[in-house]
Amino acid sequence: MQKETFVLDERQVARVLARIAHEVAERNAGAKSLVVVGIQTRGAYLARRLAKLLSELENLKVPVGEMDITFYRDDIEQRADRPVVKKTNLPFSIDNKIVVLVDDVLFTGRTVRAAMDELIDFGRPNQVQLAVLVDRGHRELPIRADYVGKNLPTSLAQEVVVRLKEVDRQDSVSIKEKKKTVAKK
C-alpha cells in the first residue's frame, strides 16, 4: 500500500473555494467583466463551482467555460501516449474580459503556459488571472498563481491527488508517495 496523507477534506475544499471566490470578487471590484475558464479535467469542475459561488456572491451570472490543452502541450512529441482529448467549450467571447483560469494543481507551470496560448487563440482578454486549488511548487516556467487554495510544499517523489465529487465521489486533496518503480522519462 502506498502511504497517502490527506491535506484537505470536503469542508476544507469548500471553504477554500469560497475564500477564492471572495478574493476574485474583491480584486476585480465585483465580477462584471469576469469569465471563468477551467482546464480539463478537474479544473473544469472547479471552474463551474467557482463561477457558481461568484454568481451567488455578486448576484449576476458569471460565464464559465472549459479547455483541453492537449493540442498545445510542449511535450507532445516526447509522449507516446495519445489520451482522449476532452471538450473545449468557450461559448462566449473573451475579448476585453478578465479571464480567471482555473486548475486543480499548479506544478511545473507548463499546463498553464499551454492554456494561455490556447486562450489567446480564442481572443484578446484584458487580463488573465490564475486560480489553483493547490500550489505544489517546482515551477519550470516564470508563472505564479493569483489565487491559491493551499500551498503544499512537496518533493518530486510525491504525487498530489485531487479528488472531486463530480468524478471521484468525494472532495479531497492528498499527498501520495510515488511507487518505487524507476521514473520513466
Next chain:
Amino acid sequence: MKKFKHKHLLGLEGLTCDEIEFVLDTAVTFKEVLERPIRKVPTLRGLTIVNLFYEASTRTRISFELAQKRLSADTVNFAPSASSVKKGESLRDTARNLEAMKIDMVVVRHSSVGVPYFLTQCLDASIINAGDGAHEHPTQGLLDIYTIREKYGKIEGLRVVIVGDIKHSRVARSNIWGLKAMGATVAVCGPTTLLPVEIEKMGVEVYSDLDKALWGADVVNVLRLQLERQEVGYLPSLREYSRLFGINRKRLALLNKNYTIMHPGPINRGVEITPEVADSPQSVILTQVTNGVAVRMAVLYLLSGGLEAAVA
C-alpha cells in the same frame, strides 16, 4: 481503455472497433477546433509531412493538406508530372531521396496496390495510405463511418448498402472492413461484371438487383462510376447503368424513413445518382467533405504518437 497505437495507417482491415472509435472520438474534438476563431492548433509543429500523390485527387489531397496545416505541420506536395518521376526515377529512389531530406510522415496515393506497404519497408517515416489501387482508402472509410455515426449516434445495427463499381473501389473495401468491425450490416450492389469474385467472403450481402438491395437500408453509399476504368467493356452502356443502378427519387421509397445518401465524390451527376437526390436534405455529401478534414487531423495526430513510440 481505448487506444490507438500504430505507426502507419495502411487500411481499415484488422483494426478493432475500439481503435476505430478512438479515431472517431478524437475527430470529434478536431471538428470543434475547426469551428474556433483560429482554426489551428500547434500540435504537430516541427513535423514534416510529404504528400506523395501519384494519382489525380482534389478532395483527398486538399483535405490532407488542410488537416496538416491546421495541425501546424510543415507540408510538401509532390506531383509526379512535375518531378523526376517523369525522368524515370523509381518509387523507391524517390522515397529514399525524400527521406534524405528529413521527413516524418508520408501520405501516399498510387494506382498500384501495396505501394504504401512497400514504403513502410524502405522508409522510417510514418506512412498513411490515401488510396492504393483497388485496395483501400482508409481515411475515406473513416470519414464515412464518422459521418454515419454523427447522424445516428452509433453504427451497430445499421444497414449500409454500397452501390456501384465495387470491383475497382478502394472506398468500398475500406468501408466494408470498418463498418463490419463496428457491427453494421453491409450489402454491396452492382453489375455482376463489377462485383469482385468471392466478395461475400468479406461478410457482406451481395446483390445485383438494386431494388432488392435498397430494401430496408439506412445508409446508401453511392460509389462513383470510374469512367476511366470502364473502357474494357464491363458495361453495355452508361444509360443502362444509370437505369439499373442509378439512385433516383423513386428508389428512395425503398429505404428506411431516416435514410442517408452518401457519395465519396466526385459525382457523375445523372449517372450513378440524380442531381435531385445528390442535392436533397438527406444527402450528406458535403458533410462528408467537412468531416474529412477533422478525421484526417485525428489520424495524423494519433499516428504521430506511434511515431514517437517507435523511436523511443
